[in-house]
Amino acid sequence: MEWTTEAAGPRAEHHEHVPGPALSRWVQRAVGYRLSGFPAGVHGGMPSATVTLVVPLDEPLTVADAGRPPTAYGSVVAGLAAVPTLIHHDGTQHGVQLALRPEATRALFGMPTGEIAARSHDLVDVAGPAAGRLRERLHETDDWPGRFMLVEQWLTALLEAAPRAAGPEPEVCEAWRLITRSAGALPIREVAARVGWSMRRLQARFGSEFGVSPKTAAVVARFERSVPLVAAGPTSLADVAVRCGWSDHAHMDRDWRSLAGTSPSRWRTEDVLAH
Numbered sequence: 001m002e003w004t005t006e007a008a009g010p011r012a013e014h015h016e017h018v019p020g021p022a023l024s025r026w027v028q029r030a031v032g033y034r035l036s037g038f039p040a041g042v043h044g045g046m047p048s049a050t051v052t053l054v055v056p057l058d059e060p061l062t063v064a065d066a067g068r069p070p071t072a073y074g075s076v077v078a079g080l081a082a083v084p085t086l087i088h089h090d091g092t093q094h095g096v097q098l099a100l101r102p103e104a105t106r107a108l109f110g111m112p113t114g115e116i117a118a119r120s121h122d123l124v125d126v127a128g129p130a131a132g133r134l135r136e137r138l139h140e141t142d143d144w145p146g147r148f149m150l151v152e153q154w155l156t157a158l159l160e161a162a163p164r165a166a167g168p169e170p171e172v173c174e175a176w177r178l179i180t181r182s183a184g185a186l187p188i189r190e191v192a193a194r195v196g197w198s199m200r201r202l203q204a205r206f207g208s209e210f211g212v213s214p215k216t217a218a219v220v221a222r223f224e225r226s227v228p229l230v231a232a233g234p235t236s237l238a239d240v241a242v243r244c245g246w247s248d249h250a251h252m253d254r255d256w257r258s259l260a261g262t263s264p265s266r267w268r269t270e271d272v273l274a275h
Helices: 104-109 123-127 130-140 144-161 170-181 188-195 199-210 214-232 237-243 249-260 264-270
Strands: 002-006 011-017 027-036 041-045 051-056 061-064 071-073 076-078 085-089 093-100 120-122
Touching (some): 061 076, 071 120, 093 104, 093 144, 104 144, 123 130, 170 188, 170 214, 188 199, 188 214, 214 237, 214 264, 237 264, 249 264
Antiparallel strands (some): 011 027, 041 085, 051 076, 051 093, 061 071, 061 085, 076 120
């Protein structure tokens, strides 16, 4: 899938790729993007229920995690978080971005998602020197199909080379599925009851595996469902709040300020790269 939008100057080009059967279990979404002509500023990388992997083309990606100064990364992978990641840009962005399912970190990198949670990491530090070579090869390739093929080859090689670590407990995976499939609507006590664990055990094991608590995962799932509805524009924010499980607009606004660092109305109008 490809789409390009143009205004009087800014240009946004996106290419969405559907991973092959061997990788669809691990990769939820793959997008190539090229944005140019926008005002320089700061783009909020939103919390989500996926691990974010970005290989920028042209210039490195300058990212500021909560409480950390802006840092330039040749390539970056970021675990689950409950606060925004701030991306400093000069109005131009160009690269490939993958949304990885949380269980992919064990399969690809031999570690639970909890080990990379709450901050950004240089991809070379997590995946090894081949990540640097991937960026070089992507930069030398002119067409998007060829770039996506290189990404798939690299991911397949990681799957084959990753240590055969034991997988997460089935109860943890089921708890994650229940929370995300319900978009955070299922009470956490009900989640614990369904997997046959106490609340204390669920919170400890879940946090160790994913780096966030079950409650935080539920809030993020609800928030993630709301983002495209807020971005779409015509739907009132009060209606978005009800559709996504908040008690009212004010409740949604509080969670948005915590997770995105801004209100939904301000984000919709001020983050020029958000849409």
